[in-house]
Amino acid sequence: MIQFHNVTYTYNFNTDTCKDAIKNINLKILPGEFLAIIGQTGSGKSTLVEHMNGLKKPTVGEVFVSGQDIWQKKFDITKVRFKVGLVFQYPEHQMFEQDVFSEIAFGLRNNGIAETKIESLIFEALDFVGLPHDILNSSPFDFSGGQKRKIAIASTIAMQPDVIILDEPTAGLDPYSSELLLKKFKDYNKNKGKTVILVSHSMEEVVRFADRVIVMHNGEIKMEGEPRKIFTKVEELNEMGLDVPQILKVFLELRKLGFPARADIYTVEEAKQEFFRLKNLTKGGKSFVK
Amino acid sequence: MLNNMMVGQFFAADSIIHKLDPRIKLLLTFVYTLLMFFIESMFIFTFNILAIIMVYKLARVPLKILIKSIKRMLPILLISAGINIFLIQGETVFKFLGINITKQGLCMVSTMIVRIICLISGMLLLLYTTSPAELVAAIEKILKPLKIFKVSPEEIAIMFSIALHFVPVLLLEAERIMNAQRARGAKFDSKHLKEKLKAYITIVIPLLISTSNRANDLAIAMESRCYHGGENRTRFKILHYSAYDLYALLISLLYVLLLLIFNKLDFFKIVM
Amino acid sequence: MIKIENLDCMYKTSNNQMVQALKGINLTINPGEFVAIIGANGSGKSTLAKHMNGIMLPKEGDVFVFGKNTKEEQNNLFIKKSVGMVFQNPDNQFVTSVVEEDIAFALENLEIPFDEMHERVRMALECVGMYEYKDASIESLSGGQKQKIAIAGAIVMQPKFLVFDEPTSMLDPQSREEICSLLKRLNETMNIGIIFITQFMEEVALAKRVIVMNDGKIVKDISPGCLFEDIDFLESMKLKAPQITYFCLELNKLGENINPGILDLKECADELAAALKGNKL
Structure with a gap:
C-alpha cells in the first residue's frame, strides 16, 4: 500500500532544538493492516507520517503509494492526499467553515466530488463518528471539544480514504470517548478492509488495536513487529523513553519476586489466566520464594 | 517557509555588548540604521562589514547564526535585486534575455544588497544581545513621554514582550494548520488566483480563532499571576548606565564621524 | 483553606443557550491536601477550578480563601497569590521568551524588591529542577520543561495552594511522570495544597482524596482506593479505572x-x- 525506500528527510535549517527528522527509513505498509507508530516526542513520528500523504518531500529516497512513486514528475500529488487521509493532532483546530456540512464537505469539494454525491458521503461520515444528522446546519464552533473532534474526523472519513492516519486522536478526550473512537477505527479497519495507522503514546491502546507496531527513536525505526512481541523488550523501550502497559509491569514485579510469570501479559484477561496458572503451580507444592 | 523561528532570538552570553544598557543599544541601532542610508561607497560598506564582524566577536555571538538568518532572507533580496537590475537605465554592459544590463544597474543593485545586509546585521545584533525583558524595559523608558497622552508605556512594553513570545508560536501553528488543510486537499499551489486565495482563507480563520483562544488563556494566566495593569510593578531588570555605556557612545560617535568623512571624500568612491 | 459554599454558575454559549456549568457546589479543601478532580469532558471541573482563585467570581454562592471572600475586590491580590494556577496548554501561559524573566512576572506584579525577587526566582527554578535553563529561550524547551517553568512561575508567589487544570494532557508519558513526581514533591516537602484536575486515571492515585464531577455537581468525594472499587459507578460517569x-x-x-x-x-x-x-x- 505505502512503501518507503531509503527515505531520509533533513530540515534545511539545522538548529539544535530541531531533531525531528528521519533517517534511512525502509518501510512497507500492507493494505488492510492496523499499524501503530510509537516513539517519544521528537523521535520523528510526525515527520514520518507527513511523508505518507506527500506533505513532506523526502530529501533522499522514494515514497510509493499503491506502487506509484508519488514524487515522480507529472504525478499529481494531491491525488495522494485523497487516498491517504491524515488526521492531525487536535484536528478541531483546523475548522473554518460556517456550518458543519461545508466543514465536512471541504475535502470532498477539493477532490471534485459531485454535489449530488456529497450529501450521502457526509451522512455516512456522521454515522461513522456517531453524530446525529440534524447538526449539519449548525456552526461547528458551537459544539463541545469532543464533538468538534468528531466533526473534524468526519471531514477526513468522508473522503473515504484507503489509508487513514491518526496522529494521537484521543489526546485530551476523556477515557470513555477515547475508547469509543478507537473502536470505530478498528471497525473501519476490519469491516471495510481499510488501512489504519495510529500514532499513539498509550501502549495499552497499541496492544489492543494494532496488528503491528513501529518504534521510532532519533529518526530511525528501532523496532518493528507484533505489539505483543515488541513489548517484551521492556528495558530497550524504557531506554527510548517509552512505557509498557501497567499490568505487564505488575507481572514483571512478580518475576522479580521469584515467580515464573510470563513477561507478555497485556490485558486483564491474560493477567487473570496467568494468575491462576501460577496458582496451580504453587498448589503443586512448588515454592518460588526463598 | 514559515519555519524562521530562530531569526533574531536572544542569544545569552557573557559579553561587554550584552552588558550595555539596552537604551544605549536601542539608540545606537537607530543611529546606525540612519547612517547606512547615507553611505554610498562600496569600500566603506566593506569596512563597515569588517567592523560588524568585530562587534559580533566582541559580543560572543557566533557569526554562524547571523549568516543563517541572512541566508533565509536571501530570496527576498535577490528578487528585489532582480527587479531593479532591469529597470535602471545607463551604459549597457551586456544583454540578458534581450534586456540591457547597465553598469549603473549593477552598481546600484550591489550597493543595495550590501546595504540591506549591513542593516540586518545591525538590527539582529540588538536582538541577539538584548533579552526581551531588557528590550521591553528600554522601550518602556523611551516611551515615557507618552504618559501625557494617557498612554501607558508599561502596557505597551508588556504587549511588545508578549508579541515577541507569541510570534514563533503562531508561526508554528500556521504551518500546522496549513498542513492540515493540505491533507484535506486545499490547493495552496493552485495557479488560479481565486482558488489560491480561498485556500489561504482556510488558514486565516482557524489561526484567528486559535489566536483569540490563546489570548483568552493568556489573560487568565496573567491574572492568576497577579497582573493588575501596568502600574505599581517592580522590575526584574533594572536599567542603569555604566562606564561601558559612555565608552560605547564615544566609540560609536567616532565611528559615525569617520564613516561620514570617508563618504564625503570622493577618493574612496573612485575605488568602486 | 478554600471553602466553597452553594456555588452555582451559569453561562451563555455562542448560540445563546444558557448552560448551568456548576450546580450547588459545597466543598472545603484544607491546607496541605492533595485533591484530584475528575469527570468526563464538560462536567464542570475547569469552571470549578477557575472559581478557586477568583478568576471567575460566583454570582450565586461564595468562595472563601483563608476566610476572605473572592468577591471582594480588596482581597484580589491576596487570593491570587495564595492560590496559584497552572494550565493545560504550556504555550499559552508565558509573557516573555526568557525563562527567568517569565518566572519573575508575578513578583514584578506583587512589587517585590529587586534582591528578594532574584532570590525567589532562583529558588523557584531550583525547586522544579530547571535552574540551568534560567537563560534559555522558552520556545527551545520541550512541553514538559515548559510546564515546569509554568509551575515555577506559580510557586514563586509562595502560594498555599496550587490548582492544576489538566497540566499533563498535552505531554508525552515521560514528561507526564516527571510532572507528577514534581507535584508529589511540592505537596510533601513544601506542604503546598494541590488541586489536580486530570484525565488520566493512573495519576489520580497520587492524590489522597478524589472529587468526581458529573453534570456540574460533585457526585463523590472519597479516597482513590475506594473510588476505583466501584467500577460500575465510574463507568456510569463515563470514566474508567x-x-x-x-x-x-x-x-x-x-x-x-x-x-x-x-x-x-x-x-x-x-x-x-x-x-x-x-x-x-
Whole structure:
C-alpha cells in the first residue's frame, strides 16, 4: 500500500532544538493492516507520517503509494492526499467553515466530488463518528471539544480514504470517548478492509488495536513487529523513553519476586489466566520464594 | 517557509555588548540604521562589514547564526535585486534575455544588497544581545513621554514582550494548520488566483480563532499571576548606565564621524 | 483553606443557550491536601477550578480563601497569590521568551524588591529542577520543561495552594511522570495544597482524596482506593479505572483475597505474591 525506500528527510535549517527528522527509513505498509507508530516526542513520528500523504518531500529516497512513486514528475500529488487521509493532532483546530456540512464537505469539494454525491458521503461520515444528522446546519464552533473532534474526523472519513492516519486522536478526550473512537477505527479497519495507522503514546491502546507496531527513536525505526512481541523488550523501550502497559509491569514485579510469570501479559484477561496458572503451580507444592 | 523561528532570538552570553544598557543599544541601532542610508561607497560598506564582524566577536555571538538568518532572507533580496537590475537605465554592459544590463544597474543593485545586509546585521545584533525583558524595559523608558497622552508605556512594553513570545508560536501553528488543510486537499499551489486565495482563507480563520483562544488563556494566566495593569510593578531588570555605556557612545560617535568623512571624500568612491 | 459554599454558575454559549456549568457546589479543601478532580469532558471541573482563585467570581454562592471572600475586590491580590494556577496548554501561559524573566512576572506584579525577587526566582527554578535553563529561550524547551517553568512561575508567589487544570494532557508519558513526581514533591516537602484536575486515571492515585464531577455537581468525594472499587459507578460517569484495578476486581470476584483499592504497581505485585504464597500453606 505505502512503501518507503531509503527515505531520509533533513530540515534545511539545522538548529539544535530541531531533531525531528528521519533517517534511512525502509518501510512497507500492507493494505488492510492496523499499524501503530510509537516513539517519544521528537523521535520523528510526525515527520514520518507527513511523508505518507506527500506533505513532506523526502530529501533522499522514494515514497510509493499503491506502487506509484508519488514524487515522480507529472504525478499529481494531491491525488495522494485523497487516498491517504491524515488526521492531525487536535484536528478541531483546523475548522473554518460556517456550518458543519461545508466543514465536512471541504475535502470532498477539493477532490471534485459531485454535489449530488456529497450529501450521502457526509451522512455516512456522521454515522461513522456517531453524530446525529440534524447538526449539519449548525456552526461547528458551537459544539463541545469532543464533538468538534468528531466533526473534524468526519471531514477526513468522508473522503473515504484507503489509508487513514491518526496522529494521537484521543489526546485530551476523556477515557470513555477515547475508547469509543478507537473502536470505530478498528471497525473501519476490519469491516471495510481499510488501512489504519495510529500514532499513539498509550501502549495499552497499541496492544489492543494494532496488528503491528513501529518504534521510532532519533529518526530511525528501532523496532518493528507484533505489539505483543515488541513489548517484551521492556528495558530497550524504557531506554527510548517509552512505557509498557501497567499490568505487564505488575507481572514483571512478580518475576522479580521469584515467580515464573510470563513477561507478555497485556490485558486483564491474560493477567487473570496467568494468575491462576501460577496458582496451580504453587498448589503443586512448588515454592518460588526463598 | 514559515519555519524562521530562530531569526533574531536572544542569544545569552557573557559579553561587554550584552552588558550595555539596552537604551544605549536601542539608540545606537537607530543611529546606525540612519547612517547606512547615507553611505554610498562600496569600500566603506566593506569596512563597515569588517567592523560588524568585530562587534559580533566582541559580543560572543557566533557569526554562524547571523549568516543563517541572512541566508533565509536571501530570496527576498535577490528578487528585489532582480527587479531593479532591469529597470535602471545607463551604459549597457551586456544583454540578458534581450534586456540591457547597465553598469549603473549593477552598481546600484550591489550597493543595495550590501546595504540591506549591513542593516540586518545591525538590527539582529540588538536582538541577539538584548533579552526581551531588557528590550521591553528600554522601550518602556523611551516611551515615557507618552504618559501625557494617557498612554501607558508599561502596557505597551508588556504587549511588545508578549508579541515577541507569541510570534514563533503562531508561526508554528500556521504551518500546522496549513498542513492540515493540505491533507484535506486545499490547493495552496493552485495557479488560479481565486482558488489560491480561498485556500489561504482556510488558514486565516482557524489561526484567528486559535489566536483569540490563546489570548483568552493568556489573560487568565496573567491574572492568576497577579497582573493588575501596568502600574505599581517592580522590575526584574533594572536599567542603569555604566562606564561601558559612555565608552560605547564615544566609540560609536567616532565611528559615525569617520564613516561620514570617508563618504564625503570622493577618493574612496573612485575605488568602486 | 478554600471553602466553597452553594456555588452555582451559569453561562451563555455562542448560540445563546444558557448552560448551568456548576450546580450547588459545597466543598472545603484544607491546607496541605492533595485533591484530584475528575469527570468526563464538560462536567464542570475547569469552571470549578477557575472559581478557586477568583478568576471567575460566583454570582450565586461564595468562595472563601483563608476566610476572605473572592468577591471582594480588596482581597484580589491576596487570593491570587495564595492560590496559584497552572494550565493545560504550556504555550499559552508565558509573557516573555526568557525563562527567568517569565518566572519573575508575578513578583514584578506583587512589587517585590529587586534582591528578594532574584532570590525567589532562583529558588523557584531550583525547586522544579530547571535552574540551568534560567537563560534559555522558552520556545527551545520541550512541553514538559515548559510546564515546569509554568509551575515555577506559580510557586514563586509562595502560594498555599496550587490548582492544576489538566497540566499533563498535552505531554508525552515521560514528561507526564516527571510532572507528577514534581507535584508529589511540592505537596510533601513544601506542604503546598494541590488541586489536580486530570484525565488520566493512573495519576489520580497520587492524590489522597478524589472529587468526581458529573453534570456540574460533585457526585463523590472519597479516597482513590475506594473510588476505583466501584467500577460500575465510574463507568456510569463515563470514566474508567486503571488497568490493574480491573484485574484486582476480577480476581476478587473469583474469590481471591486481593484488595482492589491498590493503585501502586509494586504493592499490587506484593499482594499477588502473598495470595499465591498463602495458597501454599
